[in-house]
């Protein structure tokens with residue numbers, strides 16, 4: 503029950519972001535919440551956190567890659583890709599996540 507309440511809280515947050523800031527750059531704070539919910543089971547989403555799945559690069563590593571580009575990561579997250587489950591992220595959620603990842607350098 504607790505989980506589903508939190509889940510709906512996130513949906514509400516996403517909806518709020520969608521309505522209020524359609525084309526504005528990602529919100530890293532919201533991205534952190536999304537990452538905790540959806541990405542942390544595989545990726546180390548912040549420094550000092552052990553990697554959950556060895557194959558999945560920590561977000562800090564992704565952010566430090568040469569040529570890292572927040573908008574490319576956001577676009578990447580909208581496409582299904584091997585080894586990661588299809589996440590069905592909204593455009594806003596993807597840019598929030600990308601903004602959060604960018605902050606992990």
Ligand code: HEC
Nearest residue numbers: 537540541543544545557558559564575585586587589599
């Ligand atoms: C089921 C495990 C799993 C989950 C959940 C997952 N990932 Fe991944 N992710 C991976 C793996 C494994 C790779 C490496 C893919 C490869 O090397 O082909 C990867 C790769 C990536 C990359 C590309 C890294 C690069 O080297 O360019 C990004 C960005 C990324 N994940 C972001 C996310 C975000 C954001 C979430 C949450 C919304 C997420 N992932 C959830 C397993 C996962």
